[in-house]
Amino acid sequence: MSARPSGEGVLIALDWGTTNVRAALLDRNGRVLDERRGESGVGVFSSEEFAQNFDKLTAGWPPVPAIAAGMVGSRQGWREANYLACPVSTERLSQSLIGFDHGSHRITIVPGLTYSDADIHDVMRGEETQIAGLLAEQPDFSGIAVLPGTHSKWVRIAKGTVKRFRTYMTGEMFEALSQHTILRHSMNDAGGEWNDAAFEGAASEIFAGGSGWGRFFSIRAGHLLSGGETAYHCERLSGYLIASEFAAARRDGFDDQSIVIIGTGQLVSRYEAAATLLGLQSNTHRGTDLVWPALFNLAGRAGLVGSNVHE
Amino acid sequence: MSARPSGEGVLIALDWGTTNVRAALLDRNGRVLDERRGESGVGVFSSEEFAQNFDKLTAGWPPVPAIAAGMVGSRQGWREANYLACPVSTERLSQSLIGFDHGSHRITIVPGLTYSDADIHDVMRGEETQIAGLLAEQPDFSGIAVLPGTHSKWVRIAKGTVKRFRTYMTGEMFEALSQHTILRHSMNDAGGEWNDAAFEGAASEIFAGGSGWGRFFSIRAGHLLSGGETAYHCERLSGYLIASEFAAARRDGFDDQSIVIIGTGQLVSRYEAAATLLGLQSNTHRGTDLVWPALFNLAGRAGLVGSNVHE
Numbered sequence: 001m002s003a004r005p006s007g008e009g010v011l012i013a014l015d016w017g018t019t020n021v022r023a024a025l026l027d028r029n030g031r032v033l034d035e036r037r038g039e040s041g042v043g044v045f046s047s048e049e050f051a052q053n054f055d056k057l058t059a060g061w062p063p064v065p066a067i068a069a070g071m072v073g074s075r076q077g078w079r080e081a082n083y084l085a086c087p088v089s090t091e092r093l094s095q096s097l098i099g100f101d102h103g104s105h106r107i108t109i110v111p112g113l114t115y116s117d118a119d120i121h122d123v124m125r126g127e128e129t130q131i132a133g134l135l136a137e138q139p140d141f142s143g144i145a146v147l148p149g150t151h152s153k154w155v156r157i158a159k160g161t162v163k164r165f166r167t168y169m170t171g172e173m174f175e176a177l178s179q180h181t182i183l184r185h186s187m188n189d190a191g192g193e194w195n196d197a198a199f200e201g202a203a204s205e206i207f208a209g210g211s212g213w214g215r216f217f218s219i220r221a222g223h224l225l226s227g228g229e230t231a232y233h234c235e236r237l238s239g240y241l242i243a244s245e246f247a248a249a250r251r252d253g254f255d256d257q258s259i260v261i262i263g264t265g266q267l268v269s270r271y272e273a274a275a276t277l278l279g280l281q282s283n284t285h286r287g288t289d290l291v292w293p294a295l296f297n298l299a300g301r302a303g304l305v306g307s308n309v310h311e
Numbered sequence: 312m313s314a315r316p317s318g319e320g321v322l323i324a325l326d327w328g329t330t331n332v333r334a335a336l337l338d339r340n341g342r343v344l345d346e347r348r349g350e351s352g353v354g355v356f357s358s359e360e361f362a363q364n365f366d367k368l369t370a371g372w373p374p375v376p377a378i379a380a381g382m383v384g385s386r387q388g389w390r391e392a393n394y395l396a397c398p399v400s401t402e403r404l405s406q407s408l409i410g411f412d413h414g415s416h417r418i419t420i421v422p423g424l425t426y427s428d429a430d431i432h433d434v435m436r437g438e439e440t441q442i443a444g445l446l447a448e449q450p451d452f453s454g455i456a457v458l459p460g461t462h463s464k465w466v467r468i469a470k471g472t473v474k475r476f477r478t479y480m481t482g483e484m485f486e487a488l489s490q491h492t493i494l495r496h497s498m499n500d501a502g503g504e505w506n507d508a509a510f511e512g513a514a515s516e517i518f519a520g521g522s523g524w525g526r527f528f529s530i531r532a533g534h535l536l537s538g539g540e541t542a543y544h545c546e547r548l549s550g551y552l553i554a555s556e557f558a559a560a561r562r563d564g565f566d567d568q569s570i571v572i573i574g575t576g577q578l579v580s581r582y583e584a585a586a587t588l589l590g591l592q593s594n595t596h597r598g599t600d601l602v603w604p605a606l607f608n609l610a611g612r613a614g615l616v617g618s619n620v621h622e
Contacts, residue, residue, distance in 0.1 A: 083536075114532070114536060116536070119516050119521065119526070119529070120525075120526065120529045121529050121532040121533035121535075121536050121537070122528065122529060122532045123532045123535060123536065151493075151528060166525045167525075167528035167529075167532070168524055168525055168528070169488075169492060169493075169524075169527050169528050170524075172492045172493065173488070173492070173527075175491070175492075176487035176488060176491045176492050177480075177484070177487060179491070180486070180487045180490070180491045181480060181483045181484070181486075181487050182462075182480075182483065183480075205430050209562070210430065210562075210563070211558075211559030211560075211562050211563055212559075213479055213481075213555055213556060213558075213559035214431075214477045214478075214479055214559045214560065214562075214563045215430070215431065216480050216484075217433065217462060217478035217479070217480050218430070218431045218432050218433060218478075221425070221432040221433045221434045221478070222432035224432075224434060225394075225425060225427070225432050225434070226432070244524055245524060247522075248522030248523075248524035248525045249522075249525065251520070251521075251522050251525075252521070252522055252525045
């Protein structure tokens with residue numbers, strides 16, 4: 001089919017989140033030929049403005065199909081891609097892409113996922129693509145993937161199918177508690193160096209059975225009574241919160257002896273440290289590295305880049 | 312000693328918190344002859360301004376001793392009254408008041424309490440006086456007192472002595488989560504009517520072993536997927552938080568089959584409902600009603616109002 005030589009762009013991939021968009025031009029082997037960044041516009045742009053933003057971002061690139069993941073598919077995005085209810089396999093995800101034409105481009109958007117049981121409702125948008133990236137590498141993966149962040153996701157996968165997932169608002173709780181409660185008087189703004197001992201000490205208290213709930217105020221009281229550096233108190237709060245997430249996730253049935261962590265940076269180091277304290281094995285993948293292979297794989301399955309993908 | 316007739320003021324009592332101050336003129340039997348309110352000044356006033364505020368608040372009252380509880384005794388208050396370390400009996404509390412002269416008034420301030428163990432530090436200031444009020448009524452009380460609020464306190468009391476206590480930042484967590492996270496899009500500003508069913512449904516999920524941590528985001532996702540009124544989502548958050556406080560407190564050793572709740576208003580109704588759901592017996596005292604008897608009792612023990620108190 002495709003007689004295009006390697007080196008020529010065949011697919012535009014877009015990682016289109018709430019605040020930023022990354023775009024890549026990929027060749028027939030999924031290699032990145034060019035990569036750019038722009039502003040997201042989610043929640044702000046009209047449909048026309050999204051189109052203009054896309055044109056600006058991809059100026060000079062060939063008129064090839066584009067595939068996008070993330071908040072661009074939300075109600076406040078370019079075009080809404082309805083959530084798929086779990087369980088969802090990569091196959092089903094690739095069959096549920098929504099598409100529309102924009103100029104000479106066919107635009108395709110990856111839907112988010114939803115999970116509900118009697119009590120719980122949950123949604124993700126963007127993370128499903130990082131998971132698809134993991135599954136592009138390990139199609140029969142079974143286990144738990146953890147995606148730390150503002151809204152951390154714990155995801156149960158069985159033989160390549162996302163069975164269920166749960167969101168813990170740990171990152172946002174940290175922001176809210178450290179900036180909008182009495183704890184702000186004991187926190188540093190800068191973030192500072194990671195204090196392993198403070199983090200691990202706090203996390204260990206939780207893993208020994210203590211309640212995080214009954215320890216947040218202790219940070220303030222300890223500061224009041226004994227002083228100490230704000231960076232130290234900041235790390236304790238982080239330790240209490242991340243350990244509380246682990247403890248809750250295990251209670252919520254994400255209780256294997258090993259986890260795959262998908263993410264980047266210092267936050268991942270903390271999740272690795274928490275896993276180690278709990279005696280769990282963890283294996284980390286850089287989340288951003290998974291997105292282009294995932295989108296290339298999904299585009300191939302959906303026939304957007306020709307049969308060469310499956311050669 | 313005191314030949315003063317009933318009807319004549321013998322003590323000025325002050326409930327001096329962070330935002331307001333209440334003042335009462337009490338007779339020799341502890342009855343309220345007059346009551347006034349003013350601004351607190353804690354964290355804002357200089358020592359002189361506190362003195363002026365006191366004069367304004369008590370203008371026309373006789374030059375009798377005054378006793379004050381609350382944040383007025385903090386470092387940002389009129390005069391610092393150092394924390395007493397638990398265990399603390401009413402006797403010890405009454406022996407640890409700090410005093411100074413202001414014009415023709417002897418001013419006495421009740422110290423706050425502190426509790427520390429290996430991991431935990433905690434402080435209270437003001438609540439110790441409400442507890443002293445409970446103990447003025449029931450000097451040999453043993454059990455758990457719960458004081459709901461911005462910083463809820465669970466207090467272990469044995470034969471009239473405060474053994475230990477723990478603060479849960481539940482009220483402040485509610486504010487932070489409902490105003491400064493993604494949940495704000497699903498909350499109403501007004502507060503609205505108390506929705507018992509939503510509150511109790513959410514609390515029951517926690518008492519059945521679910522994690523609150525893994526349910527906060529579910530409020531947002533549920534709203535996104537199924538709509539519903541913001542008042543309903545607001546009550547669910549309240550249910551998750553208050554039930555998480557109960558669950559944590561029980562884990563932290565406050566696990567009796569009955570509790571005494573000290574507080575007022577709708578918040579107390581929620582704590583009563585949570586206790587009932589857990590099968591606990593609860594007995595409620597209006598917190599504000601306990602302060603004047605407590606201060607009158609402490610003043611009597613400290614000899615500020617003459618021996619008539621012990622007659």
